[in-house]
Structures are given as C-alpha cells and as structure tokens.
Amino acid sequence: MRFLPTEVEGCMVVELEARSDDRGFFARTFCTDEFAAAGLDTQVVQANMSFNHRAGTLRGMHRQVPPHAEGKLVRCVRGAIVDVALDLREDSPTFGRHAMVELSADNRRALWVPPYVAHGYQTLVDETEVTYQVSGPYAPEGERGQRYDDPAFGIRWPLEVTVISEKDRSWPDWDGRPLP
Template structure:
C-alpha cells in the first residue's frame, strides 16, 4: 500500500501497490501495522457495501459523534464516485475544510476518513458500488449530517444531484445552526 497524506491532517489517500503476473495482480488493501505507522485508526468493527443504480446519486454528508465517532476506509469497487469529506473537529485549524477525491474501480484508490469528519459521495456512473471499512458499529442517536449544498461549505460536486434521500436533503444548514457534535 502507498499511504499519501492530504492537506488536512489525518486524512490520507490509500493506493494499492500491485504485484502483477500473467494471472492478474495481488495487492494489500489494508494493514493494521502500516495504518498505525501512518497515524491512522486501524480498527475495523464493521464493513458495509453500498450499491447505487444511477449516476448522480448522492449519499451523505454523514458523521457519528461521541460516544461512537468512526473512522472509515472508503473504496469504489464498481463504477466511479466523487468522495468528499469535511473536517468537523472542533479545534482543528482546517475545520469545515474539505478533501475531494475521485474513487473508481479502475484506479482502485481508497480514502481514509478520520473520526469527526462528515463523509459523502456522488456517483459518477450507473451501477456504482462502494465498500467501507468502519471503526465503529452504527450507533443510533450519534449520527449527524451536513447539507450537501450548504453555501457556507461550497462543496465542489462534479455533477448535479439526481437522486438523494429525504434525510440527506433535509440536514440543517450551518447558518441555521446545524448540530455537528
């Protein structure tokens, strides 16, 4: 694996280092020791798969707060997505800044999302599938969210949103007092 830090502390892009031969390739996609050495939370309590029928499907922007904040390792296994995360750490110098990454089945790239970040993605293709390794189980009552179209965030979505849940469309704007902790 190649773990590359981004401009926001604690956020990393994880690329595979392929070992190829006539059969195809082999690559390590997760290693507890390498994650710990890079300062990333290596715990995996739950793995999730999300399938999306249509391009333009938006899922997010979600986070879990105390007592169950979660880190995620997000990888697109079919199709393509634009993944965006927002720093919600209260004392962070990059609070409310974002990282946007294109994850595709072809580039096999993953995004490491630290605890206390909002996470969401927009499908760029029909039939996009996303796999998440998550450091906490889903904990009712700890989920929070940001509006994907909040003007105070100005997130650079790659295309128009065509499909979104009522819950994700109705998160409170920052200017209207969105609860982030």
C-alpha cells in the same frame, strides 16, 4: 500501500502497491501494521456496502459525534464516485475544509475518513458499488449531518444531483455556532 495526505487533517488517500505478473496483480488493501505506522485507526468492527443505480446519486454528508467514533476506509469496487471528507472537528486546523477524491474500480484508490469528519459521495456512473470498513459501531443517537450543498463549505459536486434521500436533502446548513 502508499498513504497520501489530503486537505483535511488525518484524512488519507490509500493507494495500492500492486505486484504484477502474467495472471494480473496482487495487492494488500488493508494491513494493521501499515495503517498504524501511518497513524490511522486499525480497528475494523463493521464492513458495509452500498449499491447505487444512477449516476448523480448523492449520499451524505454523514458523521458521528463524540463519543461515537467512526473512522471509515471507503473504496469504490464497481463504477466511480467522488468521495468527500468535510472537516467539522472544531479543534482541527483544517476545520471547514474538505477533500474531494475520485475513487473508482479502475484507479483502486481508497479514502480514509477520520472519526467525526463528515463523509459523503456522488456516483459518477450508473451501477456503482462502494464498500466501507468502519472502525466503530454505528450509533443512531450519535448520527449528525450537514447538507451536501451548504454554502458555508463550498463543496462543488461534479454532476447534478439526480437521486438523494429526503434525510440527506434535509440536513441543516451550518449556522456558525459550535457543532456538537
């Protein structure tokens, strides 16, 4: 695997190193030794999948607050998405910045989203599936979010938003005060 830094401190694009032959290819998608060597959390306590019917579907921007650390390794296994990591860690040198990466079944990339960084994505095509390996258990009392189109952060989604939950549409804009 290759680990490529992004605009957000600690957020990495993970590329496969495929070994090809007449059958196709084989590649490691996760390795505790390689993740640890790259400085990433190696614990996986949960694996999730989401399926999205329509292009333009938006999920996010979600995060957990301390002490509920939840890093995510996100991979699109069918279709294509733009995946966004928004740094809301006030002590981070990249606070307020975001990384936007295309993940698809074709490019086979993944994105590591560090704990306490907000995460969301938009589907680029119909019938898209996304998997997550998560480093901590989901804690409803620690869930927070920011609105996907908050002008403070300037995220420019590539498509019109066609489907979004009421919860995700209703997250607040950042008001400039410290975030929990």
